[in-house]
Amino acid sequence: MTVAELKRGQKAIIKDVSSIHIPLKLLEMGCLPGNAVELLQVAPFADPMYLNVNGSHLAIRRETANYIIIESTNE
């Protein structure tokens, strides 16, 4: 499962990130394996996605979200 498949309000734990497709800046903002991620809001056409990653509030495009592998937590 990837971040792109999250539903609004759903939480998950990051399993893996593809470092070739993900800018370093995103990793530095806390988008790293083991950290929590929650989908807060999506813009119209479901893109970009507004996330809470490891306490950082940030928005990324869906195409980038495809490269963040997650494990859903049942919350």
Place this chain on the structure above:
Amino acid sequence: MSKQINVALIGNPNTGKTSVFNALTGLNQKVGNYPGITVEKKEGVCKLTRNLKAHIIDLPGTYSLNASSLDENVVIELLLNKNDKDFPDVAVVVSEVENLKRNLLLFTQIKDLEIPAILVINMSDRMAYKGISLDIDYLEEQLQTKIALLSTRKNKGIDNLKQIITNYKALNTTPCLDASVIDKDYFNSLKKTFPNQLLYKLWLVITQDVNFGKVSKNDYDAIADFKTKSATELKRLQQKETIKRYQFINDTLKKGQSIDTKNAKDIRIKLDRILTHKVWGYLIFGVILLTIFQAIYDWSSVPMDFIDSTFASLSEWTKTVLPEGLFTSLLAEGIIPGLGGIVIFIPQIAFLFLFISVLEESGYMSRVVFLMDRIMRRFGLSGKSVVPLISGTACAIPAIMATRNIESWKERLITILVTPFTTCSARLPVYLIIIALVIPEGRFLGLSYQALTLMLLYLLGFATAVGSAYLLNKVLKIKSKSFFVIEMPNYKVPLLKNVALTVVEKTKAFVFGAGKIILAISIVLWFLASFGPGDNFNNAEAIVSEAWSNEQITEEELEQKIASHKLEHSFIGLTGRAIEPAIRPLGYDWKIGIAIVSSFAAREVFVGTLATIYSVGSDEEETIKNRMAGEVNPILGGPLFNLASGISLLLFYAFAMQCMSTLAIVKRETNSWKWPILQLVIMSAFAYLVALAAYQILK
């Protein structure tokens, strides 16, 4: 002798770093540029003790020491170059209590450079509200530093911070973790090759392209060439390094910070539900834009009318007080009207910067970026292009610089190319005076026709920008990765001091920057209008008197005829006449032609130019607007500024590329003459054709 130390303020964006800077320096600050690049350099002085002063530099906000933009690069360049005159004696790392985890990443990197570092935890007034408590002693011990809790909003903790800066020599410079464990073999071989260098510094040099000063260049070239790993491997190592740092930070905060989520309140989520809503979000954004335009038009009209009449009286007063002569004439007919043409726009420019800085400071701008990204991408732009396009309504120059945080080069280039279409404040003077002349008064749904016209012009600017972006996106064949990351900071009530300083700073820059050009041009214009070659100019009195000798005209009328005859045959008149055939089909006379030509230096020159041309040879105390309203079309009769020529002029100014400073910035930011030249040619040709069509249809 008092001593001065260098203090660098470093921190993530949105941590209130600039508020800390303002609190430390007060009004003792200046804004300039780093040599050779257009990154803004803010520095100021703070008196620490009787004998110790701090020279404080507010470095651009950055998330880490791995630069991804020109602005961020400035930070790394300074921290790696010990020979720089600004190299900090102490680094003050500004963090924010709610995002401590992320902010500490940068802090641990700076510690690794063994620069004395102080950790400022800003916005500490929000701790109770957020249910956060900190064990400062423990954190100081783990992070090997001194911590200053600060609240710039409540004005608390500044003195304590000054105290810690004063005692900077007592700071521990030991790194708080060992980053080299991510690849021991690699770092060992690095250490062997360059035994005299700091290991972390070597690593930073290898992982990014940094341009160094002359002194150390040779040393660093050797390091940068130390490529025993591929780019992909290096990137993987950087990721490992980041994970390593976060492990340390998480461990430290587990003990040093506790968050009681039950007591935490978050207004951000509630506000975001509305402000980024599919319907309400756009509606609110629209209302905000509408308010801005109404404000610019309506609220600023009072001070503007006052300034206009003041300058007219000042000019008249000069003529009565000073003895008649060349100097008086230069002052009253050249310099004063020229300056009036720029001072009059201070109220509007101040309003515009006020709104932009409030939108930025409050955190709302990020929401606009979020809402607009998908839509903008259809046109080959990024959501982040919205910020340049909105700030472009103030001035294209800072707007083009604001494109630097757009990750994709193609999206960034297109944004740079289309930003000059947005209605900048230099167009405003031209629009306002022409609208006042040709658009009737009256109201529609509570908005005046004139305000609506202005709003339409702004919309036209945006529409043209977006439309041409769409075309450029199809035409330009550039492959680039489209990354997009934007922080959504918490909402804040903007600090009055920050907003006021920004407004004053930007308005000052506009007035003095543009003022210089306008003053110079108005002096040149006065000269060209006051002198002329040959008989026709020098014997104007005799020629005109003779021509009218059989008619019944008053002394006053005769004088006016002489003046206008002189103007027509002055240097400027001859130039204007020469270009008149080209602009006649657009509905302009040669005087407007002169104003357009001088506008290629900067648009706002238009009004000043007309003011200068019309005041040469006029005795009466009159405002610029009245003079323009009185101009008669030499061929068709009737007012020169009517609906057809007025609309034609508005459209010409909406589309033409008439700003040398913008062209220079585009050259710098794209590193090529190709793009600014294309802008100049295409935009101006398009402007000419549209203006031509408009006049021919409407006349």
